[in-house]
Amino acid sequence: MMLLEENQIAFHSQDGLIFDGVKDYSRQIAEMMGLGSDSEFFQAGVRTVLDIGCGFGSFGAHLVSLKLTALCVAAYEATGSQVQIALERGLPAMIGNFISRQLPYPSLSFDMVHCAQCGIVWDKKEGMFLIEFDRLLKPGGYFVITSPISKPPGHATSSKKRSMLTPLAQFTEKICWSLIAQQDETFIWQKTVDAHCYSSIKNNEVPLCKEGYDTPYYQTLMPCIIGASSKRWIPIQNKSSSPDLSSVELEVHGKYCSTQIIFLSLHPCF
Template sequence: MTKRLMLLEENQIAFHSEDGLIFDVVEDYSLQIAKMLGLNDDSQFLQAGVQTVLDIGCGFGSFGAHLVSLNVMAICIAAYEATGSQVQLTLARGLPAMIRNFITRQLPFPTLSFLKWFIAQCGIVWDKKDWMLLLEVDRVLKPGGYFVLTSSTSQPYGSSLSMKNSMLTPMEELTPKICWNLKAQQYETFIWQKTVVSDCYTSCKQGAIPLCNEGHEFGVQPDYFFEDLQIWRSALKNYWSLLTPLIFSDHLKRPGDEDPLSPLNMIRNVMDMSAHYGGLNAAFLEERKSVWVMNVVAVNAPYTLPLILDQGFAGVLHDWCEPFPTYPGTYDLLHANGLLSHLSSERCGMMDLFLGMDRILQPEGWVFSVIKWELLRWHVCLLHKCFGKQG
């Protein structure tokens, strides 16, 4: 992608291209990838099975914003930055992002469960550490999924041959061993596809590629999803009816008197801290709320994350005894249903959890919680009872 400048203009952030070389427009880049995949245009991504995209290196979030406009869930990850954070800026735009140093830590996603399409636009040296980074990509990439690799340098079109030789030669050593095929190459962009042919995996040397095991079979019936959705469909209506008058009464983002429209942009970044099957996310979509949801599955909760990701939702596995990998004040609404029951570890307690929630919540942000109050051992005055005795 081209280098871009972020400028502050009249209290608003504007983006300007620093040069006029390749991929000056995000839409052109997306269209190029679509055509390399044999599609007419990028509006056909969903038809081609592209539901979720992981973007390594967020930039300013423009590529993710474009994909979201095509109803494709795009999550970007980038390392922590003290200033000018890609993740923080992307979240401020109301787009999915999280802090993760891909080079030093395993991705917080399950094996063969997340990505229909994998995007990388950063200068990672893939053949270092015995190909560990590329093997990690293979771990999360589904058969039939795509790995799109774009050079991190802005070079004229004519220099693609030298870049191809330097990048493609080492990649050719491993990609056949992990059953990847080079599908297309154009200028500084390469696309590999992970094969769906099972013979390729069975013919490999034992231990070369981790195959599915019984732990990947969940035995979940469609009725489970429907029941989960029914619960949160009614709950969301209660939440929103409570929240709307509060937002309009006294909120930093409330509309002025000259603009009394619905508060579409006041709540954009939502976290479901105990997502179960993603029913709350599905309910938001049904109600056409202009939000996105980070579905979090606790490490000691039932392992439903692959089922959430298969629905095209954003989601991660997380240990709530550790800080969530994001910047302070990046979520507008936190939803915690039964989360306290997962804090069985002696390493942390309720206060650690609440301090962590306070850190990531926006000023004037909201917390919706469905818990048994006797677990808190507090004297609690409920403003509204949605679920009988549980509050």
């Protein structure tokens, strides 16, 4: 919650759907993952988090306090920009969406993707939004969604909301994600650590992409799995053996980052 206190803006621990405070929410996620507290995220392999539609940045700020790297990505807004607020709080953030194109990050880049009331319609584009999350997640990484539509079975939920959740639940099975926990309005899926799982998908509904699709440029969203044959396919629990990005990958993405900083600094909203 953003409040004006005297001549300063204060960010209290309420953000969007996180009613019980960001610390309690973060701890809830950790416990749903089987951890004792959110202070164990790092040891569990969760070190880089992509926060989609990040509100006032309270969740990202809390993750930073836990020594994690959290990046906010939100769509352009003419007023009340979430990205502007996050940047002014000193948090990494950028304007972007993946309605038609991939986000400008290498495959297998994040340990967790977090989506709290991010407004994505999951049955659009035949599951390609989830395929993009799969591309970005490292093996064994987590997808966390908190939304009124994600109430567990047995709760009173309108037929419209159930119809919105069903495609999400069905499609995650097709891309080898496992639902590991659900509590209240929060669901957590975990990406497979077995790259061969994709080739065993029934009827080849989500095929593997051909070589050459995994490039650092703005590719259109792909209806196929990227990264399964990468040398960087290493579960997040095995961080010590993870290879670094190649010099080519570092060069290209470094150029993008510097360009993005210039873009943000010149943007009229900033």
